Amino acid sequence: MSRTKQARVRALAKINLDLRVLERGPDGYHDLRTVFQTISLADTLDVAYTPARTTSITAAADIDIPGENLAARAAALALDAMRRSGRVEIRIRKKIPLGAGLGGGSSDAAAVLLTLPVLAGRPIETERLLDLARCLGSDVSFFLIGGTAIGIGRGSEVYPLEDRQASWGVLITPELSVSTKEAYRVLDESRALTPEAGQTMINGFQSCVWEGRAGVSSRLAGNDFEAVVFARHPRLKALKRRLERLGARPARLTGSGSALFGLFTGHESAERAAAALGKEQAFPIRLITRAQYRRLWRRQLGPGIKERTWPPHSRFA
Numbered sequence: 001m002s003r004t005k006q007a008r009v010r011a012l013a014k015i016n017l018d019l020r021v022l023e024r025g026p027d028g029y030h031d032l033r034t035v036f037q038t039i040s041l042a043d044t045l046d047v048a049y050t051p052a053r054t055t056s057i058t059a060a061a062d063i064d065i066p067g068e069n070l071a072a073r074a075a076a077l078a079l080d081a082m083r084r085s086g087r088v089e090i091r092i093r094k095k096i097p098l099g100a101g102l103g104g105g106s107s108d109a110a111a112v113l114l115t116l117p118v119l120a121g122r123p124i125e126t127e128r129l130l131d132l133a134r135c136l137g138s139d140v141s142f143f144l145i146g147g148t149a150i151g152i153g154r155g156s157e158v159y160p161l162e163d164r165q166a167s168w169g170v171l172i173t174p175e176l177s178v179s180t181k182e183a184y185r186v187l188d189e190s191r192a193l194t195p196e197a198g199q200t201m202i203n204g205f206q207s208c209v210w211e212g213r214a215g216v217s218s219r220l221a222g223n224d225f226e227a228v229v230f231a232r233h234p235r236l237k238a239l240k241r242r243l244e245r246l247g248a249r250p251a252r253l254t255g256s257g258s259a260l261f262g263l264f265t266g267h268e269s270a271e272r273a274a275a276a277l278g279k280e281q282a283f284p285i286r287l288i289t290r291a292q293y294r295r296l297w298r299r300q301l302g303p304g305i306k307e308r309t310w311p312p313h314s315r316f317a
C-alpha cells in the first residue's frame, strides 16, 4: 500500500491596499506599513508526501521560474521543523504572474508550509511557522492568515484586520516584470520614502486602520513605489488613470508592481471596466476575506484534517 499522501491546493495572490516604505534598517531591509489583501487569482499546487528514510524534494512549474523555487525551500524547512524525511513532489500551475507585486512565489511557499504538516500528520505551531515564513521572504507570513491584514517591520510581522465587506476589483497584469530589490534601491536614491519624523503619513495610516477604512478611502492612502515605478514605466501611470476614469476607487499599483488594481462598488461595474480595458490583460477579481480564506484551506486540506491541527495553533494557547 502506498503511503503517499497528497493534496491539491489553491495559493491565492495578494494586493497591497496601502504600502508605505520608511527608512532602511540596520538589517538592510526597509521598515514598512502595509495593508495586505487576498484576492481570487490563484496558482494551483499538487503536493505529495511519501515518508522515507532519505529526503528528496522536487518542485516543477508549468512556466520557467528563474532562480530558486521558494516552494521547494519551504518544503525543506517544513520537513526539518517536523523532524520528518521523505519524498516531496510539488507541481505548480502558475496563474499569478511573476514580478508583478502579487506575491505569487510567497503564496506558493506559504501553501507548502500549510499543506505538508497536514499530509505528514505533524502540526507545526504558529510561532515556528512564522519563523519559517520569515526565512523564505517578506510576504510569506501574510499568506498563513490571509484576508485583510496589516504588515509592519519587513512586512513579515502581520496582524489581522476585520474582514471587509465583499468587494470587487479589476486587476491589470502588464507584460512587464519589476524587480522588487531594484525598486527599493531606486526608492532609496529618490528619497521618496515616507518620512517617519514627519509622522503625518503614519498618523493618516493609523486613523484609517482605526476607522476600518484601511488603505482604501483616505487621501493619505497610497503606494510609495508609484512615484519611482511610474517614472520608469509611464504606461503604468496611464493605466492607473484609465482605471480611475472607469470608476475605480482607488486605482493603485500593488507591491512594487507591475500589476495594478482598481476597486469597484459592484460586480457589474468591475466587469464593465475589465471589458473596456480588454486589450490590457485586465480581468475582474474578488477580494477574499479571512473567513473565506480559512474555509478554502479547510476544504482543500480535506476531511483528513483534525480540528485540533488546523488552523495552526500557538504552542502557548
Ligand code: C5P
Pocket (backbone or CB within 6 Å): 028, 029, 030, 031, 032, 136, 137, 138, 139, 153, 154, 155, 180, 181, 184
Ligand atoms: O524578503 P524578500 O525576498 O521579499 O525581499 C526582496 C528584496 O526586497 C530584499 O532583498 C530587499 O532588498 C528588499 N526589501 C527591503 N525591505 C523590505 C522588504 C524587501 O528592502 N521590507
